[in-house]
Every structure is written in structure tokens, then in C-alpha cells.
Amino acid sequence: MTKTNAGRFFEDYSVGDVITHAVPRTISGGERAMYHALYPARGALYSSDAFAQRCGLPASPVDDLITFHTVFGKTVPDVSLNAVANLGYAEGRWLAAVYPGDTLTARSEVIGVKQNSNGKSGVVWVRTTGRNQHGVDVLSYVRWVMVRKPGDGPAPETVIPELARAVAASDLIVPDGLSFADYDATLAGEPHRLGDYKLGEVIDHVDGVTIEEAEHMLATRLWQNTAKVHFDATHRPDGKRLIYGGHVISMARALSFNGLANAQMIVALNGGAHANPCFAGDTIRAWSEVLDIAETPAPGVGAIRLRLVATKGALTALRDDDGKYAPDVLLDLDYWALMPV
Template identity: 85%
Template sequence: MTKTNAGRFFEDYAVGDVIHHAVPRTISGGERALYHALYPARGALYSSDEFARACGLPASPVDDLITFHTVFGKTVPDVSLNAVANLGYADGRWLAPVYPGDTLTATSQVIGVKQNSNGKSGVVWVRTTGRNQRGIDVLRYVRWVMVRKRGDGPAPEPVIPVLPAVVAAGDLVVPDGLTFTNYDFAQAGERHRLINYGVGEIIDHVDGVTVEEAEHMLATRLWQNTAKVHFDATQRADGKRLIYGGHVISLARALSFNGLANAQMIVALNGGAHANPCFAGDTVRAWSEVLDVAETAAHGVGAIRLRLVATKGSAGVLRGDDGKYHADVLLDLDYWALIPT
């Protein structure tokens, strides 16, 4: 009898199941250093303790996507080890900053299942919560994955969860003490504040990064993500390793510094889709569209809702004439960030 974990298949999920994920992860400055080595991330709030203290925080937190990738990585052996694809995200909220020294754990609840018409796979929806060592929730989000079936058993009764199209601005969590009243725009790198952005505006982030095989596998291992398709070239008929979607998210977010340097903290993930696969050798570029702006109760702190698009093509191009994602589009991510008013 094998003692190794072969991962769950579609038949192994039932709505209401709660999965407690291994392994706890203590975050250190090492994660930040590696993150900034892998991605062109330059957000001042995540680079300087002194800048963060001037904004009312006790120290510089780790990048929000470090929190996301760490919690996501905990879930992979139980949720997506046998996944065909990670399909999307919704209803995500960052609930508290994470600092070096914090230990993160994760649990997921199955909230939906639906077998595909081919009878060989199905879609599973889970709501995942990340917590720190004090039992404080730091992150909560929904994702759905296509998972292989083990056999030819009967299809379960489909349950498709109803998810909000967007996290309401009033439900955004601003970290305790955060204020941008004394924000240093010179140190942050740009002078653009909330009032300088208009709904519908398209921002071309200009730069590009060519994805390397070694870098994406290093990043994926950093988050203890064990999904086979990212490491084992025999998992796909074309013999290619699939680039971890989180790697594309972090590349695009880091590239968005050029034009959105003051969109400092991600506080909500409204939705997202990995539109097309990314492979080593692809050059990733990014552009953003301003979808909404809002005030918060914190002094000097506004919220900006952005569509972040990672692409191999041109800024502003999202879908073809058929309404489907253009073949160059890799990622379509809808999120809220905090920005000086």
C-alpha cells in the first residue's frame, strides 16, 4: 500500500467538506528578498519600514501577493494536485497585513461541484481562508479548478455557488492605523493620486519580462506549490511545463508599478481568469484599466478598482471579435487597491 499522497480526484469532494491544509509556514525577510529578485516589485510600502511607519503601520508588511501565494500553495496538495486547470477567482479579501515572523495556515471549504459533460473531469469551488499564528484571518478568497476524475462513477448533483461580481467598496478592510496624510510621493516614485485617475482610463505599463523555466519553478517551489503541471514535462501532451498562474499575476502586478506606483496595497480580488496558458520563452507585458474609484474611512486613503491584464501582445487588447479572450492575453484580474486620495 502506497504511503504517498496521490491527491484528491473529483469524486473526493463533497459540498460542505472542510479541508485543513498542511504545512504551517513562517514568513521571513527571505520571502521578500526572493520575491523582489523574481519580480520587478518596487512598492515603497513593501520596501521600507520607515515609509510604512510614516503611513501608520508598525513596519513594512510583506507584499500582499506573498500572502496570497503562500496560502494558495498550502491548498494545492488537497485541491489542485490533480487539476487540469485553475479556472478563476472571486470574492477575495485581504483582512490583515502579514509581517515577517508571522506563521500562516490555511483551511478550505468545498462550496460547489459540477461534473463536466465529458465525464472525465469536473469543476470544484472552494473558499480558502489563511490565518496567522494568533488565529486572525489574513486572507479569504474563492477559486475554482477543473479536476480529473478517478473513474467512471456517477455524477454528483451539481451545486454552483452564487458569487458576487465585485467586492463592495464598503466591505474593503483598511489596515488599522493606515493613513496617507503624510505620504511621501517622491519616495514612492510617482505623484499620481486617486484624483488623477479616471474610470475607463487605460494605462500601458510599457516594460516586459521574458519568462524563464528556472525562475517560474523556483517561484512555485518557494510557495510550496506541488502541482505536477508546473514541474513535470510529461504531464502535458506537448511536453511543456505550465507556468504557475501566480507567477504571471506577480509579474503583471510588479510591472504595473510604472503608472500605478501609489496603488500600494491590494485589499480585494473581485475576479480573475487565466485566459491562456503561459510557457517559458513568452514575454509578459501588462496594462491596466481603471474600473472604479472610491473613498474609505481612513485619512487620505482611497480605493481604486483595476483590471490588470497580462499579455504577450498590445495594451488595450482583451477580446477578439468573437467575444473570447485574445490569444495573446494570459491573465485578466480585477482587484481593489488602496491609494492616496
């Protein structure tokens, strides 16, 4: 009897399945140090206990995307080990801050399946929830993945979930105690507050970073992401290792500091697409568009909805004349962040 696990394929998923993912992960300060070594992340709230305490928190939480990558990595062996591509995200909400010392676990429910017309793959939708050691949910999101189907069995009944186009501003969770009433914009790095941004405004984040194979491999291993396309150069016909999409998200988010230094905390992920593959040697640049602005009940805390676009090379149009993503576009991400008013 074999003791190894080849991972799930498309025919192994059924709507309603609940998967408890293995290997709980205790987050340490080393996670933050490695994250800040991998990306040019400079958010003051995530860099300084003193700054976070001035904002009403007990200490500096770990970056929101550390939470996301940790929970996401737990799901890979069960959801996307045999994925062709990670297609999109929706209905993501950060539900509680995560601090060094917290232990995160994850579980997913299959909420949709659809076989592709070629019969060789299908799309699986899952809703994943991350929880800390106290049983408190810290993150919830939906993602959908194209998964290989090596067998020729009958296609399951198609179920495509109805997903919200965006998380409503009224559903955003502000961490307990957070206040920007005594916010120090000088220490944060830029003076621009919520009222300085206008709907439709586009911000060129100016800087670029060339992706290195070693950095991507460190990141993928750090979050225990076991997807074969990221590790095994023989797994793709072109002999290349695909850069983990989360690596692109974190790089683009870090680059957005230049122009959005006060967009301190990500609290919702409305939607997202990895538009084109990214490989070592690509240079990532980013721009953002302001989609919405909202109030929150927390003192001095507002919310800004942003479209974050990452490209390889020059900044280009988002889509071509046919409505498809332009070939240089790597990421199209729609999220809410908290910002001082």
C-alpha cells in the same frame, strides 16, 4: 498499505467538506527578498520600514501577493494537485497585514461541484481562508478548478455557488493604523494620486519581461506549490511545464508600478481568469483599466478598482469578435488597491 498520496480527484469532493491544509509557513524577510528578486516589484510600502512607519504601520508588511501565494500553495496538494486548470477567483479580501515572523495556515471549504459533459473532469469551487498564529484571518477568497476524474462513477449533484461580481467598497479592510495623510509621493516614485485617475482610463505599463523556466520553478517551489503541471514535463501532451498562474499575476502587478506606483496595497480580488497558458520564453506585458474609485474612512486613504491584463507579446484587444479571450491574453484580473487621495 501505500503511504503515498496521489491527491484528490473530482469524485473525492463533496459540498460542505472542510479541508485543513498541512504545513504551516513562517514568513521571513527572505521571502520578501526572493519576491523582489523574482519580480520587478518596487512598491515603497513593501520595500521600506521607514516609509511604512510614516504611513502609520509598525513596519513594512510583506507584499500582499506573498500572502496570497503562501496560502494558495498550502491548498494545492488538497485542491489542485490533479487539476487540468485553475479557472478563476472571486470574493477575495485581505483581512489583516502580514509581517515577517507571522506563521500562516490555511483551510478550505468545498462550496460547489459540477461534472463536465465529457465525464473525464469536473469543476470544484472552494473558499479558502488563511490565518496567522494568533488565530486572525488574514485572507479569504474563492477559486474554482477543473480537476481530473479518472473513474466512471456517477456524477455528484451539481451545486454552483452564487458569487458576488465584486467586493463592495464598503467591505474593504484597511489595515489598522494605515494613514496616507503624510504620504511622500516623491519617495513612492510617482506623483499621481487617486484624483488623477478617471473611470475608464487605460494605462499601458510599457515594460515587458520574458519568463524564464528557472524563475518560474523557483517561485513555484518557494510557495510549496506541488501541482504536477508546473513541475513534470511528462504531465502534458506537449511536453511543456505550465507557468504557475500566480507567477503571471505577480509579474503583471510588478509591471503595473509604471503608471500605478501609488496603488500601494491590494485589499480585494473581485475576479480573475487565467485566459491562456503561459510557458517559458513568453514575454509578459501589461495594461490596466480604471473601473471604480471609492473613499475609505482611513486618513488620506482612497481605493481604486483596477482591471489588470497581462499579455504575451504585443498589447492586444482583450477579446476577439466571438467574445473569447484573444490568444495572447494571459491574465484578466479585477482588484481593489489602496491609494493616497
